[in-house]
Amino acid sequence: MIFSFSATPDFDFLTQFSHHIGTPVHDGLMLIPGDLGQGYIRKLSFGQEFKITLHQYTLHEDLIIKRNASGLGNELITIFFYSNEQALGIAFNNTPPVLFSQRDDSAIQVTSNDLSSTIRFPAGHHIHYVVIAISPVYLAALLAIENPNSVIKTISSNGSSFLFFESMTAETKLLLKNMTAVNMNDSLSHFYMQIKVQELLYLLFHQLASRENSTHQSINNADAERLLHIRKEVLSDLSVPPVLSELAHIAAMSETKLKGLFKQTFGDTIYNYYQKARxxxxxxxxxxxxxxxxxxxxxxxxxxxxxxxxxxxxxxxxxxxxxxxxx
Missing domain, CATH: 1.10.10 (Arc Repressor Mutant, subunit A)
Structure with missing residues (x-):
């Protein structure tokens, strides 16, 4: 199954996806029909500029979600929490998705809505991911950081193109698990979930706040795609240390640009990232x-x-x- 959409600020994934598969939505909840699989998608809105969508399902066929750039610049921040043990594939440049997940390689992706992406979830595997959509202005007000570092300043400002990945801590994984177990029929469930979503953001931005200050390099789809391939190359054989000159040749980038973009996107140098994976x-x-x-x-x-x-x-x-x- 292929679902394609444009990431405009007014786009509603749940509404459009339910139309795509011909299934109704009741009170922000869409149940996956039995002929497609089992599970649900739920959307909660905490205002026009702050929403969350929870995906919990298993499908009988591969699901490919194509997110097309809005063409409107950074008017919306999208934060994906991938808590998956299956072979998740991600692409940024109309190419076959690159295998992203390793063994229990849960991850968090923070991106501006002017980058296109493709995500492939394999059939027969439990899909568990959460998407937070929030405007830069709302996020800046929510965080209320007096002197944010360069990463947080980039994310919470209009006009920047960015892509950041963070590892998912055990605390974040547990929080996501607990959120899926909430009884949404409880009268205070919406209030509770809003608190928990803010806690998710706290845990993420606590990690991002520890990154070094550096001048932000704008990133495009081609750069993002190359970085995914370089990450895959670095992790392909953990018995062999990465060679920067070879990786730069593969990426068709200068060594300086590759080093800078890799550290900016993944939060560490190529060699340190390799050693951690090792x-x-x-x-x-x-x-x-x-x-x-x-x-x-x-x-x-x-x-x-x-x-x-x-x-x-x-x-x-x-x-x-x-x-x-x-x-």
Whole structure:
């Protein structure tokens, strides 16, 4: 199934999607018909400039959502919370979606509505994601930060084109899970959900506020697409460190531009991003209990196991041996 729309400030996903599949909406809730799958989409509005849509469903066929740029500049901020364990695909430039999610690679994407994107959700997998749509002016008033860093200033100002990704903390994952369990028939449920959505924004902007101040580089669809491919390249073989000159050649960018845009978008340098993913993969393999510490270290390209142990302990506060033995 393909659903395409233009991301204008007055666009209502729930209304248009319900028309697309021929299913009614009652009190902001649309149930997925049995011939398509099972689950629901729910929309809550906290005013004209602040809304949330919750997606909880499993479909019998792939779902491809094409979001076309509004052509109106940054009049709306869209924040996606992807809490998925399936192979989520994302694209920004009319190309086949790039596999984004790794093992439980939940993520948060913050984007201006002048960027186009395509998201592919595979059939037969539970889809769980949340979208917050909020105007820059409303967000700035809500955050009320006296001296915001460059990232928050960019997001909460009109006119900038931006794309930021953040990892999803355990606290955010738990909050999203609890939000889906709320009894919406309760008379105070709408009020409760508004509080929880603001808590989601707090957790996200607390992360973004810790990023370094730097001059914002405007980003377009072609740049965004190249960055997704570079991220995929960096993560494709965690036993081999990334080589900047090779990545720059793949991206058709200068090394300076690639370094700047990658850090701006993903919040870390290419090498640090690689090392973090390497340690997360090591933690996963150790928890499986099928490989020794030495086997995991060698599999991830470490020739010096003492170095592997020190690096792992720096990330997790435990040595690999101790980590693998903890329940």
């Amino acid at each position: 340690m997360e993969e090591a933690a996963f393999l150790l928890k499986q209990g099928k490989r020794s510490v030495a086997e995991v270290g060698y599999e991830l390209g470490f020739t010096n196991l003492s170095h592997f142990s020190r690096l792992f302990e720096k990330h997790y506060g435990l040595t690999p041996k101790r980590f693998s033995s903890v329940g």
